[in-house]
Amino acid sequence: MTDATMNSKPGTEIRRPTLTGERLKKRYAAERRFRLYGLGSILTAGLILVFLVGSITGTGYTAFLQTYIKLNISFDPEFLDPAGTGDVAQLASADYGGMVKKNLRDNFPEVTSRRDKRKLYNFVSPNAGFDLRTMVIDDPSLVGQSLDLWIKASDDIDMLTKGYVDRTLEESNRRVSDTELVWYDKLDSNDRIESRFNTDFFVKADSREPEEAGILGAVTGSLLTLVITLLLSFPIGVMAAIYLEEFAPKNKWTDLIEVNINNLAAVPSIVFGLLGLAMFLNFFGFPRSAPLVGGMVLALMTLPTIIIASRSALKAVPPSIREAALGLGASPLQVVTHHVLPLAMPGILTGTIIGMAQALGETAPLLMIGMIAFIVDVPGGFTDPATVLPVQIYLWADSPERAFVERTSAAIMVLLAFLIFMNILAVMLRKKFERRW
Amino acid sequence: MSEKKKMAKSDASPASKATPPNATPKMKGDKVKVFYGEKQALMDVDLDIQPNEVTALIGPSGCGKSTFLRCLNRMNDVIDICRVEGKITLDDEDIYDSTLDPVQLRARVGMVFQKPNPFPKSIYDNVAYGPRIHGTAQSKADIDEIVETSLTKAGLFGEVKDRLLEPGTGLSGGQQQRLCIARAIAVNPEVILMDEPCSALDPIATAKIEELIDELRENYTIVIVTHSMQQAARVSQRTAFFHLGELVEVGDTEQIFTNPNDSRTQGYITGRFG
Amino acid sequence: MNSFFLILVVIGLSVAGYAVGRARSVFAAAGDVRILHSLPSYYGMFVALGCGLPAILLLAIWLIIQPQIVDHMVMSGLDPSIMPQNADAYSLMLTDIRNLSSGNATSREASPAIVAATERYLALQSIGFWSMVVGVVCIAMLGLAWARSQISRNFRARNAVEKIIRALLIVCSMIAILTTVGIVLSLIFESIRFFARVPFFDFLFGIHWSPQTAIRAEQVGASGSFGAVPLFAGTMLITLIAMLVAGPIGLLSAIYMAEYANPKFRGIAKPMLEVLAGIPTVVYGFFAALTVAPMIRGWGEGVGLDVSSESALAAGLVMGIMIIPFVSSLSDDVINSVPQSLRDGSYGLGATKSETIRHVIIPAALPGIVGAFLLAVSRAIGETMIVVMAAGLASNLTANPFEAVTTVTVQIVTLLVGDQEFDSAKTLAAFALGLVLFFVTLGLNVVALRVVRKYREKYD
Incomplete structure (x- = not known):
């Protein structure tokens, strides 16, 4: 190094930045562009969300309606009770399907060919007979009468009413043939087609027939599963958090548990399903498809969420409160149960609700333990075979019938409604008990 | 090498005398008021900053001296709730004028902070950052030259010339602060603001920085906030004393420390409060 | 009772x-x-x-x-x-x-x-x-x-x-x-039984995956071929597409929220991203299969491309959407923990906000952002429902995003759902895949968590 550079007055002259408008303009343009990228990203995310919810509600809302056809039904004793015994057992086992078909023929006397008859039978739900059976068993005096009744339409006709059948298509390319369209229009012009609120969707379990399929079975299954999940993961999670936060010595062992919990939180959910399959089903021999096992698997899965949330809630309680209680001679456990835990409870509950919401939306691990079976009954207990709402959505999404698409969307709307409710609950809890120390 | 430097400095320092008051001030504060939300932090401060001089702002904690300093290059703009009233000029230009933008201003009025804050990049990139964003240098050679001269001016080149590509965060505290000064002068500002630049440093590092400040005076106008009255006395030509958001007294450093007009100044420099 | x-x-x-x-x-x-x-x-x-x-x-x-x-x-x-x-x-x-x-x-x-x-x-x-x-x-x-x-x-x-x-x-x-x-024991035990039938290296490096059909009828104990490379490749392809969507959008959103947005905007945007994160994966799967895949197919046909209806692109795009909030919230945390002094230093030199972000904040936050991305990748690899519903079933070794590919998680589900023959190589293969999945995601998580932790310690 020469003396010249050492000098406090360096040789180079002072060069002020050339703050010309040109360059500054460029820099500000870059600034605006960058800012726009950020804003654009958030707006993109928002638009996607709107599009997603919009496309689902758009296809789903029609599932809350069901088409009914007004038909003149005569409760012909020939079908129901040919011997005239009036015996309930006889009424219960009668051929209602045949009766419905006969009535359809009577309502459309012009239909004669075998092929057309089959098309005609396809107008009403295959299960319409069961509804009539219930009516007759409730009121045996109906036998022999003839009434105008609203009969549930089949899914094809339902789709037609809802405008999902494109009449401009070639006949071979649509589910409803030209003849059927003519009959339908005739019914429609006579005001014999009506859309009603689809109560069956909420009070029935799964079915192969879209117009008969409901979500009650799946919702009950979800509920039973969540009860098990909550009963297991909440106490275990809170107790684990208390130990780790309040009692555990800071050593390698505790470190290991901590690292382990953080990792478990990031293990793919399907791996928990494999654990459930190998451990609970194959090794311990627990029943397949049962909410009990589903709940246990989901409990293991939500445990890390609850532990992590509980620990941060416990951590937020200032040490001064612990010291005050200890100073009064309370035992460490009393300090925790009397003071720390009540103060941390809102935070813990918020975390638990969020964990439960996660569990409610979880599908993959439940597929592994067989909760994917087709189940037409509403489960009555924790060991009954059951399915859950997300799995029901998956099953319906896989079904080919057009009518299941809207039902899938509707089931998604119900699931999202539950999740939104839970999250609002969590937010309210957090707001209400938010405390600044 | 530092020996040599010291000698050069000791020749120069007795000559340091405040510029006569009739010279045009480089910067001028006129009735500057600052509010943080509802709270007023500065009350009607009138302060002239003379060119090629070190002006020291002293006063007890929370007196508003740092707030005033940050007004001089509009660093307060970063804080949402902060509002500035009054007028501050740089070469008779209102710096709060809407046509003048803070980026332009800050290229002319640089700043060195309390805690050394080198970017997590190499020493070279730290210094080159300013010239690059402002486009001062056209070529790699230009930047090389600016980096070298800036580091040399900051008295750091000798210590780091072999490891220019190592991260700036690996230097010692004093070196980091000199790096930050080098980073500031690489942009060649007209004014350098220093916010307690030595408060996080040990005495030896502090001495080096003070020496540096004195050298920089030849080319730059310097405003320094300091907590230490000794430091103000050592490095500055003019001293302004702030108290509770008010500018109590400003004058030649010698006068302020030997014969203050205001009793509050007297109280502070004799250590009765602060 | x-x-x-x-x-x-x-x-x-x-x-x-x-x-x-x-x-x-x-x-x-x-x-x-x-x-x-x-x-x-x-x-x-x-x-x-x-x-x-x-x-x-x-x-x-x-x-x-x-x-x-x-x-x-x-x-x-x-x-x-x-x-x-x-x-x-x-x-x-x-x-x-x-x-x-x-x-x-x-x-x-x-x-x-x-x-x-x-x-x-x-x-x-x-x-x-x-x-x-x-x-x-x-x-x-x-x-x-x-x-x-x-x-x-x-x-x-x-x-x-x-x-x-x-x-x-x-x-x-x-x-x-x-x-x-x-988890480890159940995966390892079942996998050991699998590897007793199918050699370990055939599984890991084989390029033929067809668990359903026998190669040769007389072959003892083999009911198909179990080369998992096409699955790994398919998983990586979809993960890559997902990260190409989620990486930029998530990171830029995080930057905007941390550095530009005013509290009011944040108050709307943050919950919105949380909603995106809270939507169950089966819903995304439905969205991918029913809306996005046909849309992409339509566009592809519009420009004369042959797009499969179960294209990797559709699954990857929707998975990317699912991961956006994950990337953005982790990056948001990381960016917020960059000390203010670095921002001040840059502004003090006359840098604009975007210059400060690009040249100072991002480099400073880089380790944390890398950690966040690794966690997101691990999330994408382990994600099941979207790919089960929107990706293909047949193995296909390709890098073309318009073709259908299958993934590790898809195969685990298809092998284990439905009629199971217990203890066949087919069902056991699912556990071997699960083992690979577990260790890969575990590795990613451990590395990512360590990187993020180190980063936090640097600025705390």
Whole structure:
């Protein structure tokens, strides 16, 4: 190094930045562009969300309606009770399907060919007979009468009413043939087609027939599963958090548990399903498809969420409160149960609700333990075979019938409604008990 | 090498005398008021900053001296709730004028902070950052030259010339602060603001920085906030004393420390409060 | 009467034990509770725990062990002539018996011997259950009596209760470890059985995946080929597409929220991203299969591209959308922990906001952002429902995003859902895939968490 550079007055002259408008303009343009990228990203995310919810509600809302056809039904004793015994057992086992078909023929006397008859039978739900059976068993005096009744339409006709059948298509390319369209229009012009609120969707379990399929079975299954999940993961999670936060010595062992919990939180959910399959089903021999096992698997899965949330809630309680209680001679456990835990409870509950919401939306691990079976009954207990709402959505999404698409969307709307409710609950809890120390 | 430097400095320092008051001030504060939300932090401060001089702002904690300093290059703009009233000029230009933008201003009025804050990049990139964003240098050679001269001016080149590509965060505290000064002068500002630049440093590092400040005076106008009255006395030509958001007294450093007009100044420099 | 009812009985007994213990302590103190070592409620709790804890423990052990014993007794009691020869046939027969006993249909016509075994199975089950009831209730009573006998004026009930509760706390915190151990053990055991049939390296490096069909009919023990490379490639392709969507959008959103947005905007945008994160994956899957895939197919046809209806692009795009909030919230945290002094330093030199972000904040936050991205990748690799619903089933070794590919998780689901042949190479393959999945995501998580932690320590 020469003396010249050492000098406090360096040789180079002072060069002020050339703050010309040109360059500054460029820099500000870059600034605006960058800012726009950020804003654009958030707006993109928002638009996607709107599009997603919009496309689902758009296809789903029609599932809350069901088409009914007004038909003149005569409760012909020939079908129901040919011997005239009036015996309930006889009424219960009668051929209602045949009766419905006969009535359809009577309502459309012009239909004669075998092929057309089959098309005609396809107008009403295959299960319409069961509804009539219930009516007759409730009121045996109906036998022999003839009434105008609203009969549930089949899914094809339902789709037609809802405008999902494109009449401009070639006949071979649509589910409803030209003849059927003519009959339908005739019914429609006579005001014999009506859309009603689809109560069956909420009070029935799964079915192969879209117009008969409901979500009650799946919702009950979800509920039973969540009860098990909550009963297991909440106490275990809170107790684990208390130990780790309040009692555990800071050593390698505790470190290991901590690292382990953080990792478990990031293990793919399907791996928990494999654990459930190998451990609970194959090794311990627990029943397949049962909410009990589903709940246990989901409990293991939500445990890390609850532990992590509980620990941060416990951590937020200032040490001064612990010291005050200890100073009064309370035992460490009393300090925790009397003071720390009540103060941390809102935070813990918020975390638990969020964990439960996660569990409610979880599908993959439940597929592994067989909760994917087709189940037409509403489960009555924790060991009954059951399915859950997300799995029901998956099953319906896989079904080919057009009518299941809207039902899938509707089931998604119900699931999202539950999740939104839970999250609002969590937010309210957090707001209400938010405390600044 | 530092020996040599010291000698050069000791020749120069007795000559340091405040510029006569009739010279045009480089910067001028006129009735500057600052509010943080509802709270007023500065009350009607009138302060002239003379060119090629070190002006020291002293006063007890929370007196508003740092707030005033940050007004001089509009660093307060970063804080949402902060509002500035009054007028501050740089070469008779209102710096709060809407046509003048803070980026332009800050290229002319640089700043060195309390805690050394080198970017997590190499020493070279730290210094080159300013010239690059402002486009001062056209070529790699230009930047090389600016980096070298800036580091040399900051008295750091000798210590780091072999490891220019190592991260700036690996230097010692004093070196980091000199790096930050080098980073500031690489942009060649007209004014350098220093916010307690030595408060996080040990005495030896502090001495080096003070020496540096004195050298920089030849080319730059310097405003320094300091907590230490000794430091103000050592490095500055003019001293302004702030108290509770008010500018109590400003004058030649010698006068302020030997014969203050205001009793509050007297109280502070004799250590009765602060 | 089932196990739940038994649990209720035990709880009832414990409550009674509480009352007994409390009363006993008051009696021991002759009414003056001040001379007791602990509060009467602690004596109550001591008796309640003494009654309930061993009983519940016994119940749990019994429930776990009984099926094993019953299975063994039923199978060893079978007529030697129909005794299954190998493990596969053994478990198949066992499944038949179990299914019959719970009234389900079986895979084949039940022979009289099987029906007899089923009856025996049911009988043993009921014997087991009732002896469990007796055993559990006896233990509960014994525990209650013992705990009550311990109570005296000087008995340190509080210390005893606290000791027990502390032990319980420790047990609870061990559950996390046990879960991991359980995962590792179950995956490894099943995988070992798989690798006994299919060589390890054929699995890891083979490029043919067709678990359904036999290559050669006479080949012993092989029902298909299990080269997993196409699955790994498919997983990586979809993950890559997902990260190309989620990476920029998530990171830029995080930057905007941390550096530009005013509190009001943040107040809307943050919950919006949280909603995106809270949507169940099955919904995304439906969205991908029903809306996005046909849309992409349509666009592809519009420009003359041949796009599969189960294209990797559709699955990847939607997975990317799912991961956006994940990337943005992690990056947001990371960017917010960059100290203000660095921003000040840059602004003080006259840098604009975007210059400060690009040249100072991002480089400073880089390790944390890398960690966030790694976590997001691990999330994408393990994601199941979107790919099950929107990606293909057949293996396809390609890098073309318009073709259908299959992934590790898709195969796990298809191999294990539906009619299962227990212990076939096909079902076991799912566990081997699960093992790979577990260790890959674990590795990513460990590295990512460590990187993020190191980064945090740097600025804290």
